[in-house]
Amino acid sequence: MRYSEDHKAKTHQRIIEEAARLFRRDGVGATGLQPLMKTLGLTHGGFYAHFKSKDELVETALRHSVDTLRVSAGENASGPKPLAGFIKFYLSSAHRNDPGAGCPLPTMSSELGxxxxxxxxxxxxxxxxxxxxxxxxxxxxxxxxxxxxxxxMVGALSLSRSVSDPELSDRLLKTTRKLLLDQVDTAQTA
Known part of the structure; x- marks a missing residue:
């Protein structure tokens, strides 16, 4: 079967996107190459046509996660208080509830360390x-x-994802968000 010229590039991008999602959601160690490739309907052996190693994929997926977060956090948006908007986004229940689409730091930084x-x-x-x-x-x-x-911010998000009590999880986000926004207001009016 002959594939189009851009098939390999599209497959490569699909691997990066799925790996970035799984690494952020489950962690690097918990994400095996075989299950990753199976999720995409690809073979484990096919992985090596795209990457030399899992470590190379981790770096590529981390870069993708960073670039994706910039867009979803509205980092490129203009406005009178982009920092306040970033804090509100970062410490939101939506960000907490979807680690696969969020900041890679709470999941990946401690694991990589x-x-x-x-x-x-x-x-x-x-x-x-x-x-x-x-x-x-x-x-x-x-x-x-x-x-x-x-x-x-990173600590509050990480802790909010790790506790079993939903009220405590919300409290961690809400309190940290409020105190940081107060700090921003104070600094910007001083």
């Missing part, structure tokens, strides 16, 4: 977020505040 495989893409993502937050705060301690705020 535990595996001894930190990623320069993670470095880039964290630096970009810190710069975005600090630029909007624009005060003397904006760099330090940005670290605290982003760590609080």
């Amino acid at each position: 535990q595996r001894g495989q930190p990623s320069p893409i993670t470095d880039e993502m964290v630096r970009n977020r810190l710069e975005m937050i600090a630029a909007e705060l624009a005060n003397d301690d904006a760099d330090e505040q940005s670290v605290l705020m982003f760590c609080a």
Whole structure:
């Protein structure tokens, strides 16, 4: 059977998208290549026509996740308070409830660290977020505040996904969101 010229490229993209979703939802270690390929209706052996290793796929999927999050978080949107919008999005129940489409950091960062495989893409993502937050705060301690705020966001999202009590999960998001938005208001009016 002869495939169209763009078949390989489309298949490659499908593998990246599904891997990014599964890595964010289930983690890297819990996502095997065979089940991943089977989900796509492909063979395990076919994986190696697209990637040298799972590690290469992890990096590619992480990059895809970062790029996808930029769009879904409205990072390119203009408005008077993009940081407030980002906080509201990041600490929302919708983001919590759909880890496969959300930020890769709560799932993947600790796992990559535990595996001894930190990623320069993670470095880039964290630096970009810190710069975005600090630029909007624009005060003397904006760099330090940005670290605290982003760590609080990632931590709150991660914890909200890990507790079994729905009220506690909502409380973690709501309280962190409120306190961070208060901090943004204070910094931007000072």
